[in-house]
Amino acid sequence: MTIADLYRSMRLIRGFEELVLDLVKHGEVVGGTHSYIGQEAVAVGVCAALRPDDLITSTHRGHGHVLAKGAEPRRVLAELLGRRDGLNRGRGGSMHAADLGKGILGANGIVGAGAPIAAGAAWAERRSGSDRVAVTFFGDGALNQGVVLETLNLAAIWRLPVLFVCENNGYATTLPARTAVAGSAVSRAEAFGIHAESVDGMSVEAVHEAASGCVAHARSGEGPALLECRTYRFEGHHTIERRFRLSYRTPEEVEQWRARDPLLTAGAELSDEERERVDAEVEAELAEALAFAQASPPPDPADASRYLYADQAAFGATS
């Protein structure tokens, strides 16, 4: 994985998210989204350390993770627009994007809920003799969810091939992590005997290197690992935040982190020519994705409960 590849993947996520912000503003994406802008180095660095057949579970802030894991941008975008060709056929939207064929077991609207699902997938993989690894992404807020702590214990005693990626962007909605998390992500994992590291989440190369080590550790059967990535989201918690005048972080703080934008640092390692070429290619890809998504028809309201049960014919929902 070259720096140009890593940059391209981050550029794609950034461009996708900027496009989505615009679509939210114009009412084309209903419900709003949780922007991933600023955190791209984490999804890209971690997913670059995975094989295509490895597995991930994601969060409410999941666009970056699913794109980095290989979901097609045009189908993710169609999903956000609630269209038939969406990843989830318009049934999931931003917080539930899933692409089982690509090892993406689902974003999740419940904080911390993906951790035990990833552990279960890892458990099943090991039982079946495969050496796949499952990664679960979660935020600093999720560190206080009981189910995550229960899962750390279970994964540790069973030595499951899971990588816990704590994306510490400093806030759970408006609550600063420093006032909410006793100890640290690393110290918590270590209390369970889990190999844990903390890395600069604004450097895609640093994340990639640390994640590669953790993934190798998990794959080799040595048990789970936890990687804390210190990062920052440049936008609000959710696009709805734009409507409020919330002041839980200072403009200076945001500016300081923006100066460390992972796209700037990674982009600086490319020649101007190469960077501009990648930027143009990504822009063209996103334009095509938008055209595809907008051309996709909306689903049929008569089918609103379709897919609720595996055998829909036998157990159709009644209304």
Place this chain on the structure above:
Amino acid sequence: MSKLSYTKAMNRALVDELAADPDVCVIGEDVGAGLAGPTLGLVERFGADRVVDVPLSEQAFTSLALGAALRGMRPVLEFQIPSLLFLVFEQIVDQAHKISLMTGGQAHAPITYVVPGSGSREGWAGQHSDHPYSLFAHVGIKTVVPATPSDAYGLLRSAIRDDDPTVVFAPAAAMGIREDVTWQLAPIPLGRARIHREGGDVTVVAVGHLVHDALAVADEVAAQDGIEIEVLDPRTLYPFDHAALESSLAKTGRLVVIDDSNRSCGFGAEILALAAETGLLRAAPRRVSRPDGAVLPFAIELDRALQPSRDRLRQAVRNVTA
């Protein structure tokens, strides 16, 4: 001929499914030792890799099963106490149940949640005596409450084979029941009711262990009052067998429901609503249930006072047929 106990029937269903399908595994607290009954002896036969003891972390192991199901397994989870379902409502309702729709049909969750000993266990008081099947039927999760050993066997097997999440409630008051089984046990399809006794005067829909009370009351009122009760056991509360209810009401035009859930928004209320919608009722229907918002008290007299009883059923039947 052999006497089959309810617990043994569940055990045989698990044995047969574990033997038939290597993707089936049993997960729970103390399942290796077989503390709750149905898993007795399984670990000796299938190994600790298939009959898996887990730490006391219900939320983690419930969604762990979902992750495993997404990778091709068919986990059966055992819960020691019915109230533990309240702890894992998120994992069952929000995650396993919703995943098929939310992923647009990409994923299914063939998981069976088994509660051996649901409802009052006499003397276990407030936090160990709930019988929360109505909650699961309400959210649309396949919900099964077998009344007899052979139904427990057949329905548990079908639940395990089903590709959706299914909760199987084994009522504590039914687990002591034994049945003469002269036929080959077999899977029983979900969603089909069973008529335990035919009668033309009043339909009594009875759930779980209360089927046996309904049958006893049916014999009594037939002898004493000449009232012929038809005893209908839905067996699967969701999906509910509408056709069976309708054809019974077409005969009787009268309905009493006896079920061990709370009255308000409980399963009995749902049956009354369905019956009203058929337009077949000739008399006002009755419910025999726990009271609204019931919490079972400890003292045995108080515990029983809040549960549906044969006396209350007899009275309800006389009322609707008066």
